[in-house]
Amino acid sequence: MSSVRVLVGTKKGAFILTADGARKNWKVSEPHFVGWEVYHVKGSPVEPNRIFASQTSGWFGQIIQRSDDGGKTWNPPGGGGGTNEMGFPMGESNKFVYEGEVGKHLFYDGTQHPWEFKRVWHLEPSLTNPDECYAGVEDAALFKTTDGGHTWNELPALRHTKGELWQPGAGGMGLHTILLDKTNPNRIWVAISAAGVFRTEDGGKSWKPATKGLNMQYELPDKSNEVGHCVHRIAMHPSRPNVLFMQKHWDVNRSDNAGDNWTEVSGNLPSDFGFPIDVHAHEPNTIYVVPIKSDSEHYPPDAKLRVYRSKTGGNEWEALTKGLPQEHCYVNVLRDAMAVDSLDQCGIYFGTTGGQVYCSPDGGDNWQCLVHDLPGVLSVEVQTLK
């Protein structure tokens, strides 16, 4: 019997929601990492019981946690370096140090500002090796572990790709999206607010901006317009890695050539502002967004929580509302807070800043609230377990 495990990161801890394949009856765990912000929790596709979590705090900094039993128990994965006489791990699992000279990026006041590590926004476990995982961090950079999270090392070439022209968005300068190509292990896309999309074809040794065709309302610091775009999220279907979808600060876009060129596909959306975007597990041209009224009013248009689905890869969108609140709704859905399962009937999941987690077990037609009073949801991932 198949089952699903939903990994929810919130402002005050992580929660694990489980159900069988019918996805009707849900069990909600007690909180993990109580009181800490958990930006992201994601499991290895190779060994689903291995899960990485980014636990962070403005007071105490960054912690990487790892579970090897499906989220029942957690430890900072420093054990690879042995334990001290008291039995505590000796590893450096929390150490994220920029490679070489730290360098500077563009700051709010137009000056150059040194890169300063703040937190891990996104964890992307390898598609082939359970000991490998990428981490997207703020200030924006890409790190990788090859030893199960014991140590992390930067892939520094990314920051040398016009890094002096990257600047923080209002939420910070975070690397929030990492897409891995299952057909080509050397090809990776990352997205950064507010720098844009970058692609490597050589495993991170070199990168190039992948932003041509994106709309701009105002002049960018980069006169060539390659960097400086506030990309909120990109997504792809694993079977079709050349087709990318993007929710940008304003407008939804599509690329059919791996990011070389983008075309706007906002179509009939009531607002083209939003954060998450995802792709149906079995229909590569079916995509989902959650429109938000504007960048000044981070809540749904008309106070109605509506997921929009396009079965045509963009431009033509339909509102999905059954089971979602259609009045007095003023929540937001953050960029890492939407996911899909891969059961025969694809399930769609998202979490809100109001602490609700919703699931549609039928591709978006009907929704149920799995839990409604969690701390504000920062991220949602789902594992389909056979």
Added chain:
Amino acid sequence: MSLIRVEIPFHLRTLTKIEGREVTVEVTPPVTIGSVLDAVEAKYPVLRGTIRDHVSLKRRPFLRFYVCEEDWSNLPADTPLPEAILTGQEPFAIIGAIAGGW
């Protein structure tokens, strides 16, 4: 060798899975702010980076160090600690700043 009592804030106690508010660490003289923190991090390696920056060893902005109810947060790391700390009469207190948040 001195046995030094160190008060640990809640979130770091849950991280290290220690019981109670305090831990005890052995510190080879001279007993200073820095050598006590070195001893805490040696005994509980997961705390490296959570009290002081990994590289610069600067105190994290929203943590404070209290000694005999006085704020020693901004004193140099090589500042010697007083007799009351050395004898265990008082703990060296690492406090999460009582300020804001969400």
